[in-house]
Amino acid sequence: MAAMRAARAIAVATALGVVATACGSGGGAAGDETLDVWMYQDSLVVVQQGAVERFNEGSGAQAVITEVPGDSYQDKLRTSMGSGDQPDVFFNWGGGSIRSYVEADMLLPLDDMMEADPEFQESFIPSVMEAGRIDGVQYGVPMRGTQPVILFYNEELFEQVGAEPPETWEDVLALVETFTQEDITPFVLAGATAWTEQMWLQYLVDRNGGAEVFQRIQSGDPEGWRDPAVLESAQMVRDLVDSGAFGDNYGSVSYTEGAASALLAQGEGAMHLMGSWEYSTLLDQAPEFAEDGLGYVAFPAISGGEGDPANVVGNPANYFSVSADSPVEDAAVDFLKQTSSDAYVRDMIENGEVPTTTNAADLLDLSPSPDFATFQYEMVQNAPHFQLSWDQALPPSVSEGMLTEIQKLFNGQSTPEQFVDAMAGLQ
Amino acid sequence: MSVSAPLRTPRRRPGGPSVGRPGAVWALPAALFFLFFAVIPMGLVAYLSFTSWNGLGTPQFVGAQNWQRLAGDPVMHQGVLLSLGLTVGSWAVQTPISMLLGVWAAGPQRNRAVLAAVFFVPLLLSSAAIAIIWKALLDPNFGPLARIGPWLGLDSVSLLGSPSGAFAVIVFVSAWQFIPLHMLLYQGGARQIPASLYQAAEIDGASVPRRFLHITLPQLRNTITTSSVLMVVGSLTYFETVLILTGGGPGTSTSIVPYLMYRFGFMGYEMGYASAIAFTLVIVATAVSLVMVRLTGFGSMRSTREGM
Numbered sequence: 103m104a105a106m107r108a109a110r111a112i113a114v115a116t117a118l119g120v121v122a123t124a125c126g127s128g129g130g131a132a133g134d135e136t137l138d139v140w141m142y143q144d145s146l147v148v149v150q151q152g153a154v155e156r157f158n159e160g161s162g163a164q165a166v167i168t169e170v171p172g173d174s175y176q177d178k179l180r181t182s183m184g185s186g187d188q189p190d191v192f193f194n195w196g197g198g199s200i201r202s203y204v205e206a207d208m209l210l211p212l213d214d215m216m217e218a219d220p221e222f223q224e225s226f227i228p229s230v231m232e233a234g235r236i237d238g239v240q241y242g243v244p245m246r247g248t249q250p251v252i253l254f255y256n257e258e259l260f261e262q263v264g265a266e267p268p269e270t271w272e273d274v275l276a277l278v279e280t281f282t283q284e285d286i287t288p289f290v291l292a293g294a295t296a297w298t299e300q301m302w303l304q305y306l307v308d309r310n311g312g313a314e315v316f317q318r319i320q321s322g323d324p325e326g327w328r329d330p331a332v333l334e335s336a337q338m339v340r341d342l343v344d345s346g347a348f349g350d351n352y353g354s355v356s357y358t359e360g361a362a363s364a365l366l367a368q369g370e371g372a373m374h375l376m377g378s379w380e381y382s383t384l385l386d387q388a389p390e391f392a393e394d395g396l397g398y399v400a401f402p403a404i405s406g407g408e409g410d411p412a413n414v415v416g417n418p419a420n421y422f423s424v425s426a427d428s429p430v431e432d433a434a435v436d437f438l439k440q441t442s443s444d445a446y447v448r449d450m451i452e453n454g455e456v457p458t459t460t461n462a463a464d465l466l467d468l469s470p471s472p473d474f475a476t477f478q479y480e481m482v483q484n485a486p487h488f489q490l491s492w493d494q495a496l497p498p499s500v501s502e503g504m505l506t507e508i509q510k511l512f513n514g515q516s517t518p519e520q521f522v523d524a525m526a527g528l529q
Numbered sequence: 530m531s532v533s534a535p536l537r538t539p540r541r542r543p544g545g546p547s548v549g550r551p552g553a554v555w556a557l558p559a560a561l562f563f564l565f566f567a568v569i570p571m572g573l574v575a576y577l578s579f580t581s582w583n584g585l586g587t588p589q590f591v592g593a594q595n596w597q598r599l600a601g602d603p604v605m606h607q608g609v610l611l612s613l614g615l616t617v618g619s620w621a622v623q624t625p626i627s628m629l630l631g632v633w634a635a636g637p638q639r640n641r642a643v644l645a646a647v648f649f650v651p652l653l654l655s656s657a658a659i660a661i662i663w664k665a666l667l668d669p670n671f672g673p674l675a676r677i678g679p680w681l682g683l684d685s686v687s688l689l690g691s692p693s694g695a696f697a698v699i700v701f702v703s704a705w706q707f708i709p710l711h712m713l714l715y716q717g718g719a720r721q722i723p724a725s726l727y728q729a730a731e732i733d734g735a736s737v738p739r740r741f742l743h744i745t746l747p748q749l750r751n752t753i754t755t756s757s758v759l760m761v762v763g764s765l766t767y768f769e770t771v772l773i774l775t776g777g778g779p780g781t782s783t784s785i786v787p788y789l790m791y792r793f794g795f796m797g798y799e800m801g802y803a804s805a806i807a808f809t810l811v812i813v814a815t816a817v818s819l820v821m822v823r824l825t826g827f828g829s830m831r832s833t834r835e836g837m
Contacts, residue, residue: 177795184584202798206585293690295776351669353690353779361670370670499583502797503604510780515692 135163135430137437140179140192142420143169146246149449153440163433165191183208183425190428191437196233196242196421197320197495203423204236210424212240215435225442229488230418230458233495242421245441247378247455248482249417251301254380255373255397256366259286267373268402271309271338278347281372287349289342290371291512292357296505299512300492301375302342304415305401306335312409313487320495327525331408336511336518343512353513360387367391375401377416378478381471382454398474400481414485417494419458451475458482503528571811577804584798595805604781605789605806611696612785616764618700619707623760624753627708631715632745645716652709660773663702664689692782695775699783702770707763711756718752719745754825758818765814786810 139154141147147169154165168189170178176199182188183203194200203209216223223231226244234242255267263284268274281288292298307315311331319326326332342348349371355361363380365371367388374380384392403411422441424434440446442459450457451468456478463483469475482488493501507524510516516524578595580588599605634645651659666672669687678686688694722745730740768787771777777784777792784792786806794803 180584180798184586202583202585208585294778296778351687351690354667354669354687355690361668365670499793499797499799502792506604506778506781506784509778513690513692513779515780515782 135433137163137165137191137430137433138189139165139167139437140189141167141169142175142193143171146453146455149446149453149455150245152449153437153443153446156443156445157437157440161433161436163430163437165433165437188425188428190430190434191422191424193245194242194421194423195417195490195494196419197236197490198497198501199494200241200421200423201236201497204239204241208426209241210426210428210431210435212243212424212435212438215438216240219439222439222442225459225461227458227460227483229485230482232488233418233490234421234423242423243438243441244419244458245422245438246420247450248419248458248478248488249377249379250414250478250482250485250488251305251375251377251401251416252380252398252478252481253373253375253401254366254384255399256369256371256391257395257397259369259372260397267397267399269399270402271404274342274402275345277372278342278345282346286369287365287371288347288373290355290362290365290374291348291352292355292362293348293352293509293512294354294356295358296509296512297491297493298357298362298376299339299508300505301377301415302339303335303508304489304492305375306338306404307331308413308415308487308489309401309404309407309409309411310334310338311407313413313489316489316492316495324526324528327522332525333518333522336521339511340514340518343514348512363387367395378456381474385454385471393471398477410486412485413487413489414481415489415491417491418482418488456482500528571808574804574807574811577801578808580801580804582800584800588801591801595802598802599805599809604784605786607781608784608786608789611783612765612787614696615700615703615767615785616761619703619764619767620757620760622700622704623708623711624757626704627711627756628715628749628753630708630712631717632719632741632749634712634716635719645712648712649709651706654706656706656769657773659702659706660770663698663705664774667698689775690779692779695779695783698774699767699771702774703764703767706770707760711760714752714756714759715749718749722748750825754821758821761821762814762818765810765817 139150141150147167150167154167157163157165175193179189179192179194188208200209227248230244230248231240234240234244253267259281260267263280263286265277265280266273268277278288304316311329311334315326315329315331318329355365357363357376360383362374362376363383364387366374367384381392381396381398384396400411400414422438424431424438428434447457447459447462448465448468451462451465452470454470454475456462456466456469456475460483463476463479466472466475466479489495493505496504504525507516507521507528510524511518511521577588579590579592581591581594582588630648634641634648654662667674667686667688669675669690674686674688688698726744726748727740730744735743766787767785768791771783771785771788772791775783777788787810790803790806790810793799793806
């Protein structure tokens with residue numbers, strides 16, 4: 103015991119000594135502080151690299167970006183957080199993706215920083231801030247473009263059959279009939295993974311029962327799955343599948359390998375419900391089609407549904423969070439403020455992202471595709487509620503089981519009733 | 530007093546002192562490696578299986594909770610059935626093919642050696658590469674199957690998208706990958722069979738199938754046991770191909786036990802529960818191979834040349 107106490111005393115003394123030295127050396131000379139920033143590796147990291155350069159010029163600390171390859175990002179982060187070798191600032195999806203870190207007291211609450219700088223707080227669209235909040239406390243700052251789920255369609259195919267994009271659920275059902283008669287798959291679906299199928303259920307539950315249905319589930323009440331809106335939505339999914347809305351081999355189509363986007367671009371499928379990144383994917387894969395043949399609308403309204411048809415689902419944004427015991431906490435918090443700077447927002451737009459800051463509207467003309475950027479920006483800006491993807495909103499232990507059940511529903515391995523029971527049984 | 534001390538006679542084998550016989554010390558390096566990389570981790574896994582741990586902070590001791598859940602989890606029950614199905618299926622598909630190929634390849638002609646080398650190629654590829662290749666080949670929209678299918682009257686072949694199709698693909702791909710290894714074992718086994726047995730049978734007028742049934746098959750029984758144990762334990766722990774080819778899906782239709790262990794542990798961050806699954810797998814795989822070795826008399830190393 104005595105030894106422990108002695109050790110602790112030494113540790114405290116050393117820490118104080120370090121602080122004293124740091125103070126003594128005078129604010130400006132703290133250039134040896136490094137700030138480790140973890141980023142999900144993709145082509146958009148250039149925006150954060152720009153932010154790091156600007157930050158390093160004006161600050162004593164030196165921020166360094168570690169790019170972690172996408173597929174293993176969550177695993178690597180988990181391991182480094184668990185082993186005590188965590189980054190100071192790191193990229194995440196908000197919601198359930200950071201909840202367990204918050205519960206283990208590993209994240210820094212950002213409320214004080216927000217209160218001290220209301221201008222910073224108000225620079226983001228409120229519905230987007232929400233997914234960075236856990237139990238009412240802000241832990242994440244939006245740092246990437248918004249990614250709502252949008253209904254994309256092939257304009258040429260619609261002209262061919264003389265149809266208009268759907269505005270209501272009745273339109274959807276009618277279009278399914280029209281296209282199946284023409285031997286065109288009405289909806290492309292990358293059903294090899296469940297998150298693409300999840301998008302359908304998210305929108306249907308939101309339109310049928312309103313945002314409150316999932317909010318109840320998200321707050322930890324699995325009985326929320328027994329809300330009639332969930333059963334109704336599951337039934338609608340089955341009806342769609344049975345009527346051939348997704349064709350008959352959607353189960354082997356994968357999104358990440360580009361198959362789904364190719365089907366839409368080549369006219370094999372008429373519509374595709376997908377995140378806004380589908381636009382840049384197509385711009386990359388089939389530029390001519392993306393510029394001339396690609397249409398996009400919001401998810402149709404359901405008459406009699408309780409949800410606001412302006413509600414949006416998807417990823418409101420990605421977030422930066424700060425580790426609770428970061429030795430360079432002040433510098434880390436300071437770095438977060440880069441995300442609302444004009445230069446940062448401009449960089450995002452020029453790289454095809456649609457920022458989540460309220461002042462971005464004027465800059466959207468700088469986007470490589472201003473029409474689409476404006477559509478997307480207004481869709482998010484006007485949404486009363488922006489539901490974070492279910493699998494990111496729920497804790498991982500639940501979301502894994504949920505994704506499996508969703509796939510079973512789509513594949514006809516379970517009925518809507520069995521689906522609801524299975525979901526309510528997940529803990 | 531003289532009888533109180535136990536009589537200790539040094540155990541010495543007939544035939545002189547044990548010169549050159551390795552002592553226990555020689556086993557020490559291997560034993561240490563085994564201790565650090567097998568026994569201790571296994572002990573940790575056993576301990577973790579009694580805790581609740583999400584990979585952060587300290588594991589919380591929860592008693593037998595994970596084990597109770599394991600016993601009552603329908604997802605696990607299905608996983609066990611699928612693993613058994615895969616094991617039986619793999620054995621039933623791979624054993625006859627690799628035995629016939631192996632015995633055939635043991636023959637003397639030159640072209641056989643070349644063909645045997647070609648057959649061996651799949652084993653040289655990594656499992657991940659194999660899974661990616663087959664995924665591309667079976668793609669229902671852009672793969673070769675989509676082009677060939679219509680000629681064969683198959684309009685839409687979505688093997689990986691249908692529950693039974695995906696399972697069949699797993700069995701097939703594992704056979705494609707591992708038959709070469711077992712073929713090699715059987716080839717080696719068949720070459721050991723004395724030619725005099727066949728010559729005698731030929732003189733007696735035994736047909737080729739008879740010779741195979743009455744000479745080759747019994748002579749190969751140790752090889753069959755070796756190959757079967759490898760197949761069974763391999764199927765029980767089969768993992769990478771499932772992860773890449775089907776991701777355990779569609780739904781849970783290819784979620785075999787090792788995949789579930791990964792899913793619960795590294796996707797759901799329920800390390801305690803995943804540890805319980807892992808430990809079960811260790812016990813079952815060990816028990817199965819011990820039982821197989823015991824039942825077939827392989828353990829006693831009875832020679833195939835008895836009575837010759």
